[in-house]
Amino acid sequence: MGTSWVNSAERIGSDLHLELTGPGGRRAALIRALREAVRSGRLAPGTRLPPYRSLAADLGVARNTVADAYAELVAEGWLTARQGSGTRVAERAEPLRPAARVPKKAPPRARGPRHDLTQGTPDVSAFPRTAWLASYRRALQQAPNEVFGPGDPAGRPELREALTEYLARARGVRTEPGRIVICSGFAHALRLLFGGGVLRGPLAVEAYGLGFHRQVLAAAGVRTVPLPLDEHGARIDRLARERAVLLTPAHQFPTGGPLHPTRRTAVIDWARARDGLVLEDDYDGEFRYDRKPVGAVQGLDPERVIHIGSVSKSLSPAVRLGWMVLPERYVDAVLAVKGEREAWASVLDQLSLADFIASGSYDRHVRRMRQRYRGRRDRLVAALAEHAPHIEVTGVAAGLHAVLRLPPGTEASAVKAAAWQGIALDGLAAFRHPDTDMPVGDGLVVGYATPSEHAYGPALEALRGALPPP
Numbered sequence: 001m002g003t004s005w006v007n008s009a010e011r012i013g014s015d016l017h018l019e020l021t022g023p024g025g026r027r028a029a030l031i032r033a034l035r036e037a038v039r040s041g042r043l044a045p046g047t048r049l050p051p052y053r054s055l056a057a058d059l060g061v062a063r064n065t066v067a068d069a070y071a072e073l074v075a076e077g078w079l080t081a082r083q084g085s086g087t088r089v090a091e092r093a094e095p096l097r098p099a100a101r102v103p104k105k106a107p108p109r110a111r112g113p114r115h116d117l118t119q120g121t122p123d124v125s126a127f128p129r130t131a132w133l134a135s136y137r138r139a140l141q142q143a144p145n146e147v148f149g150p151g152d153p154a155g156r157p158e159l160r161e162a163l164t165e166y167l168a169r170a171r172g173v174r175t176e177p178g179r180i181v182i183c184s185g186f187a188h189a190l191r192l193l194f195g196g197g198v199l200r201g202p203l204a205v206e207a208y209g210l211g212f213h214r215q216v217l218a219a220a221g222v223r224t225v226p227l228p229l230d231e232h233g234a235r236i237d238r239l240a241r242e243r244a245v246l247l248t249p250a251h252q253f254p255t256g257g258p259l260h261p262t263r264r265t266a267v268i269d270w271a272r273a274r275d276g277l278v279l280e281d282d283y284d285g286e287f288r289y290d291r292k293p294v295g296a297v298q299g300l301d302p303e304r305v306i307h308i309g310s311v312s313k314s315l316s317p318a319v320r321l322g323w324m325v326l327p328e329r330y331v332d333a334v335l336a337v338k339g340e341r342e343a344w345a346s347v348l349d350q351l352s353l354a355d356f357i358a359s360g361s362y363d364r365h366v367r368r369m370r371q372r373y374r375g376r377r378d379r380l381v382a383a384l385a386e387h388a389p390h391i392e393v394t395g396v397a398a399g400l401h402a403v404l405r406l407p408p409g410t411e412a413s414a415v416k417a418a419a420w421q422g423i424a425l426d427g428l429a430a431f432r433h434p435d436t437d438m439p440v441g442d443g444l445v446v447g448y449a450t451p452s453e454h455a456y457g458p459a460l461e462a463l464r465g466a467l468p469p470p
């Protein structure tokens with residue numbers, strides 16, 4: 001097909017190379033070539049295109065072919081045609097700026113920690129790809145067409161039903177599908193509840209907790225009030241005028257103990273007496289190693305507790321699926337905040353998760369991971385017993401992290417020493433609420449789930465070198 005160097009005196013400035021190649025005949029090839037020239041900026045906005053006759057002659061095509069191609073591109077908005085001023089490149093056809101050329105350099109040396117012992121991430125190398133894919137495929141095959149339309153803000157009924165059964169069986173949660181609202185994880189639940197005005201602050205929170213969640217709450221204009229901790233967990237007796245309290249009852253984050261049974265009943269008594277509300281962050285409730293899981297506080301009084309869970313620890317934080325199990329009186333308000341249609345949680349992923357749970361794959365995965373994490377915890381405890389018996393390990397009955405108790409005044413230097421050993425981890429101080437002066441002692445928070453299997457041994461080896469001597 002023809003090739004032409006268009007050389008118009010007016011505003012084209014330089015030659016324009018048009019090459020008529022590809023499928024679909026000359027007209028289609030010319031449309032493609034002109035579109036590409038505008039898109040790439042070779043034909044700038046405002047540029048006048050050559051008259052039909054001259055371009056047709058240059059390219060060796062019929063005049064009508066050029067006229068048709070111009071008309072098509074006018075219809076698409078790439079060109080404008082005005083009587084008396086010919087055909088021009090449309091002013092709003094923004095050229096695609098070519099990516100800045102990056103000079104070739106030698107690849108930078110890998111920097112940053114070699115061993116990731118920060119808490120928070122499950123072993124991402126263990127994501128159950130095959131089983132998830134099977135669930136996704138089944139879910140897609142069985143889904144009615146309406147699934148591909150806008151989603152119900154409450155979440156897919158299949159998922160809410162699967163969760164009702166699962167949470168009752170595995171976590172002792174008492175609910176029904178109508179009281180579950182799907183969201184995209186714990187942080188999203190906080191945003192909906194507080195940012196959306198369903199609940200208001202001040203909110204009591206554990207004196208040590210995840211700073212990110214305090215930030216989410218602060219961004220929603222919520223003042224958080226630190227609640228001291230002791231060996232039995234949060235000091236419920238220190239709740240003052242707040243009407244709501246956020247707790248991690250199954251496994252205090254980050255110190256690691258479960259909320260003592262007397263405190264569990266105390267917080268429900270408090271909520272009943274003060275018309276208060278408990279927010280239960282059940283972030284890693286499935287991972288309990290030595291005894292049966294500690295059931296959810298929600299089971300004690302479903303009308304006083306909002307139970308919030310997600311798959312971030314059990315499966316992957318990339319899936320972005322979570323759930324709120326609500327007292328009946330909050331369901332409508334939460335749905336009103338979510339709006340008319342689902343805008344966060346992919347309906348297809350919801351169906352996949354529903355199948356993953358209902359088919360037993362979720363249970364199998366959790367069991368497999370529980371075994372793996374228990375093995376890692378045991379290796380950590382054994383390594384410390386052998387090489388650093390003066391360091392006490394706490395919070396190891398559950399979850400994906402442990403706390404290594406250090407002699408007073410040594411935490412900051414141990415975190416630095418770990419960095420020198422190429423280890424990323426945090427000390428307890430990183431989790432302290434800014435308004436508390438409550439001491440919990442010095443300690444390192446060691447996430448033992450994050451490294452892949454082969455990286456775990458070397459990470460433990462490096463950790464030895466970072467611990468203070470006896």
Ligand SMILES: Cc1ncc(COP(=O)(O)O)c(C=O)c1O
Binds near residue numbers: 248283311312313
């Ligand atoms: C204390 C705590 N709560 C909740 C979560 C889950 O957060 P999300 O569901 O927003 O990923 C995490 C992190 O996985 C956590 O560390």
